[in-house]
Amino acid sequence: xxxxxxxxxxxxxxxxxxxxxxxxxxxxxxxxxxxxxxxxxxxxxxxxxxxxxxxxxxxxxxxxxxxxxxxxxxxxxxxxxxxxxxxxxxxxxxxxxxxxxxxxxxxxxxxxxxxxxxxxxxxxxxxxxxxxxxxxxxxxxxxxxxxxxxxxxxxxxxxxxxxxxxxxxxxxxxxxxxxxxxxxxxxxxxxxxxxxxxxx
Numbered sequence: 146x147x148x149x150x151x152x153x154x155x156x157x158x159x160x161x162x163x164x165x166x167x168x169x170x171x172x173x174x175x176x177x178x179x180x181x182x183x184x185x186x187x188x189x190x191x192x193x194x195x196x197x198x199x200x201x202x203x204x205x206x207x208x209x210x211x212x213x214x215x216x217x218x219x220x221x222x223x224x225x226x227x228x229x230x231x232x233x234x235x236x237x238x239x240x241x242x243x244x245x246x247x248x249x250x251x252x253x254x255x256x257x258x259x260x261x262x263x264x265x266x267x268x269x270x271x272x273x274x275x276x277x278x279x280x281x282x283x284x285x286x287x288x289x290x291x292x293x294x295x296x297x298x299x300x301x302x303x304x305x306x307x308x309x310x311x312x313x314x315x316x317x318x319x320x321x322x323x324x325x326x327x328x329x330x331x332x333x334x335x336x337x338x339x340x341x342x343x344x345x
Contacts, residue, residue: 192225198284199261201231217245232261272297286311288321291328304334
């Protein structure tokens with residue numbers, strides 16, 4: 146994972162962990178309140194976070210979807226508002242209400258090497274949702290998510306939750322690398338799901 150990274154408090158070059166990111170959003174770490182750019186910005190207001198990933202419950206079920214569900218549930222318990230943007234082969238209904246969040250679904254037109262690709266309408270929906278929140282949380286890997294940020298982000302700060310490397314897809318990886326470099330460089334924080342990813 147080569148990129149210009151910032152940790153949860155905006156420092157370079159270390160990556161931060163999931164718990165560091167949680168501490169920044171809630172504004173405390175090990176019970177001690179501390180100042181951070183996110184906490185200063187959103188103190189006294191409800192933090193609204195939009196999670197972005199290629200698939201989600203109920204159409205698909207897996208470990209990454211479960212991780213997003215748990216993060217959204219944790220944000221809700223912390224007094225934040227969490228919503229999820231995703232693609233689905235059959236996005237009907239287009240809007241779902243689940244325990245952890247509100248889920249907005251757009252059509253997936255094709256799945257190339259485990260990368261669902263959406264429509265121009267999906268980019269428009271993402272942009273509309275992004276305007277209504279404070280922070281975007283992209284869940285990596287999903288190259289079309291990088292495209293969403295490039296074409297649809299109205300200027301909102303975003304973080305990347307790094308769940309895994311792109312493996313067994315070397316050709317796709319080499320073609321995608323320039324877009325990923327730009328995507329990582331623009332993130333306010335990169336949150337790794339393991340210490341091993343944080344060290345690479």
